[in-house]
Amino acid sequence: MPENRDPVVHLDRQFWIVTAVLAVLALISILWWVWAPITSIMPEAVDKAQQIDALFRFLAASGTALFIFVCGYIVYFSLAFRRHAGTPDDAVGIQIHDNNKLETWWTIVPTVFVVIMAIFSLRIWYGIEVAPNNTLVVEAIGHQWYYTFRYPNVNGEISEMHLPLGQPVTLHVTSSDVIHSFWIPAMRLKADMVPGLINTFEFTPTRPGKYEIICTEFCGTLHGEMHSGTTQNPAYVYIDQPATYAAWYARTERQQIHASNAIAAPVSPNQLKLNGGDPKAGAKLFAAKCSACHAIGPFDQRIVGPGLRGVLNDPAHPQLVDGDKATPENVAKILENGFKGSIGQMPNQAANGLSNKDIVNLVAYLKTLK
């Protein structure tokens, strides 16, 4: 389209008044985002949270300002250039095609903005990805549907996460089953927990308190329960004063020596006497520990695992998942050792928190299901 064909355009006073009004609105929105009381809604628990909030304020301020200009002009043009009742049908608008100067400017300005944004993001990103020396390394592991944690020199996996104030932390996250995500909104940080992969981020706690951990990657039936508000295994991170943390750490270290011994020596299946179980107690246990994955229904009524109504009485399914015959002893064996295979997995006795007595009661209950 040859440029010289276009009429010369003069912007009228009304346009500049509108532009001035929009500029004032945009300025107000920028000031609002600079001032916005983000921390009164969501505390900033770590150093990175402050940086990410600063980035968010920058993004939100520029985004809102841009949005105000675009929408303001849309509304203004739509009203100002609307066809009036008397306008003839064949009336046409101002036949302009192009304006190189204008188009150059609205390419350059966003480009500059993008460069600023990229540099701003990069600097924060560098701090999250690149850890300093001498950090406390904590490992978080996702499971369906709870989190466990490992600490240096602490045996086994524990269910609480404590961090000392002011100490740089490197967090490693991974998963034992499907992909979960580890998000602490108060830290503004998250990483996916991917089986077979360790993801890492680095931060320094700056504010003591108890903060929620939320799973943000869909991980199965109870994904929505995998946070502190509703889950049976509340997921919190506690940021403690260094002395409090040290005491917690010493206590945990001692406790876990015993815990890991108990896990290390499972009772062999033949030693469990299965008679004398209480089916009523078993039913309660089933509701608390098993019903998230197993329905009390026919085999095909699958939640995560199969329905268990006929587990000991179903001629169509005479075998258990591990290929053994469906006998009470073999069911007890799976309850003790758990199961891991290509079609899925089930936690073992220790992970499920079942005592030997519990297993006996559960088997007694399963026998009653026909």
Next chain:
Amino acid sequence: MAAAAIHAGGGLADHIHPEPQGFVRKYVFSIDHKIIGIQYMITAFLFMILGGMLAELIRVQLMKASGGLMTPETYNEVYSVHGSTMVWLVIIPLLTGGFGNLIFPVQIGARDVAFPWLNMLSFWLFPPAGLMLYASFLMGAPTAGWTEYPPMSLQGGAGTSMWAAAIFLIGVSSTMTGINFLVTILKMRAPGMTFTRMPLFVWGQFVTAPLLMIATTALGAALAALFVQRQFGVAFFDPTRGGSPLLWQHMFWFYSHPAVYIMILPAFGMISEILPTFSRKPIFGYKMIAFSSCAIAILGFMVWAHHMFTSGLAPALQLPFMVLTMLIAIPTGVKIFSWVTTLWGGVIHMTTSMMFAIGFLATFTLGGITGVFLAAVPFDLHAHGTYFIVAHLHYVLVGGSLMGILAGLFYWYPKMSGRLMNETLGKWAFWLFFIGFNGTFLPMHWLGMWGQPRRVAMYDPQFQAWNQVASYFSFVMTAALILVLVNALWSMRNGKRSGPNPWNARTLEWQIPSPMPYYNFKHVPSVFAAPYDFAEPLPYRGLEEELDGAPPPVPAAH
């Protein structure tokens, strides 16, 4: 024959195949691009009703923090099928197979697409694929969302394999459509229809077609791998046996990010037609709009991993993906500024179609801005996987693509039916939709920022109030869409007769009768300028006989 075909007055041969008689060849197994386009639209709108019902189930479920309506398992099936439906059975088919088929061949002065039989095959893979997706409900539908990340999708019910097969099939259909459209645009333009004279809707289809062709094959490979792992145990995605869960994510997003542009570039094209027509002004910055579409399509292939910033990407990879993603803001911004400037100095006819197009500008801009936020890795670390993402993606897919589709529906409806849709009902529908849409999805921004993860059947009770607001507004939005549907059905018989060119538009489809005749053009026209100069005479030659009611030339003998 070819030598005689290109003559001075008009263009290609007046070689017209006889119109098939008989219901089946005419309306069912048709090879006419217009009938196929309408078939696509009807099928896609039917699936939209199903997908919309699933959406309302989601919103009703989320009115209570404890999740009142469904078990988590059912809820997971519902949102997974909702997402899959809306992406693969509604938005993509409507924009490419539907409006693409119906309009762009006429806009380039062609009598049909390059491969009409392939076109028919493309369409006829679509309904079976949709039925397969819904049949998965009978065997335990997929639960891991429309993205179906393994290992989660390996745990899903038997329907997950059915899902993979269904999406594979619709992918084959998309690929064929892409090839067909690309060849059509490259080879079948009327004489004089150079690239810089093509309507911008054609440009939209032109850059979308390679995306359909290239990206969809990556999706096909991913789906096949998932299917093979689920059915035969080959461990593509199982880390304990040497596979990688991230492999799926890379393959999936290598498709699904370009798919985002498949779902928006044709809508950009529609907006670029509708805004100048109802402003009575040339589109501002034609070349920049066309060029920015190409830039978006090319960049669109290089940004897929921005969906994976939290997944475990090598740090050195995050940076280029972040910067390239941010770069997309530049051509997108150019488009938005050009559209807004197109309104300036116009004589704006505020029709329903124009209102939807202007509504698109506002809502898509917001969706684009939050997209730039998410490109910034540190911010994404907070917002990823939350309702902020749900808000963002609905702003671009509903506030963008669907608004474009609705604008296009009101705009091109006369070319399908010969009648106009009712404007009063249409304007009601617009306002209800605009208010309902923003009321539904705007609160999700802060819900996500404050800590509500996506894909949850129950949530923290502190978020209940805003979730209820979203749900109530979603009812308003649904009412608006029902109103559009009723309007479309009612107008088929009772709408005002439109005549060939009710909007005084200048592209070629408006220069022939409504509904468009089987052969499109009695004589293929020749073109000597871009179509947007409203003060000039039409830039076509050879159209004199199109509207005179004379019979079409005698079909060529075979």
